[in-house]
Amino acid sequence: MSDERLRRWRLVLGGEGGHDGTGVSLSGTDQGMDAVLAALYREGDAGSGGGRRAGLGASAPNVARWLGDIRQYFPATVVQVMQADAIERLNLTRLLLEPEMLEAVEPDVHLVGTLLSLNNVLPAKARSTARAVVGKVVAELERRIAQKTRSAVTGALNRAARINRPKHREIDWNRTIRANLKHYQRSHRTIVPERLIGYGRAARAVQRDVVLCIDQSGSMAASVVYSGVFGAVLASMKSLKTSLVVFDTAVVDLTDQLHDPVEVLFGTQLGGGTDINRAIAYCQGLIGRPRDSIFILISDLYEGGVRDEMLRRVAAMTGAGVQVIVLLALSDEGRPSFDHENAAALAALGVPAFACTPDAFPDLMAAAIERRDIKGFAEKLQRSQA
Known part of the structure; x- marks a missing residue:
């Protein structure tokens, strides 16, 4: 039997200390993959000599970490199966429904990301609890960012007029x-x-068109949550025409749900592949006034579509006068993982790609409205975060 087949059997059987009969020792990524499999598909108990002995336990942080790990190690189709199995085998619905769990773990953006990643496999009974948790976090985020965002945008529009x-x-x-x-x-x-x-005072008519284009791959969970809330705040301002589009390999326009950010978030589908080019193509059709438009792409830039065409579309948008901004992340999670080659290619087009914290996003919007130097803004932001 080949080494690769022995390795696969070792991952399937989950034995330790040679009990599986393969004689294969795991290292690196394979150890991580084995650990997430063990947490879900364990056999026997902790006192047995073989079988998988790991587990998630009744801990929301452990569950959140495990959900992130399986997205790292397996493709989207496998992830969906494992999440469904986790709901059934580990009784995660009980964990999500227990009041004690919600009292012990402060609902935050990361917990919302966890719930959204389980969206398609949550039983009906669990959905109401999940929506309540998401609603609580969204309400807190709106209190935190709404006033600053409206003030920054209104001031920028006044200065622009x-x-x-x-x-x-x-x-x-x-x-x-x-x-x-x-x-x-x-x-x-x-x-x-x-x-x-x-x-001057900003006129009552729409002054700027804003298009938020959000990558909903699993690694972008926190950015999706913040983007949804910011999108709802921007949409509430009559001086802006705000559109919100999410994408993986498909494109979904959630603009008509922006009145309710909870609905926006439950309209996303975390995970799956990424086709940035297809998403930008759709968003180009939303832009009718290029010189009065701001296009914000929020993505880690790992492109599964046609890269050269994606870059040509960005160049065409900037050439037409659209203010194009690329955010590698919109979160407080620190330095993101991203495709450095695509980021460099965008920078060569005059479109810097950088991470932005939620607290800095209102100032970024003001800079975009006033058509200030976004590259300079990004550099100043990075220095302040260093």
């Missing part, structure tokens, strides 16, 4: 000076401002 007959307190001195440099009086060492430029 320039007027030429401003009151004194509304004068934009930097722009006024630049516009009147030709009127510099050398003898008096001053500028005669024949034309004043000021900050």
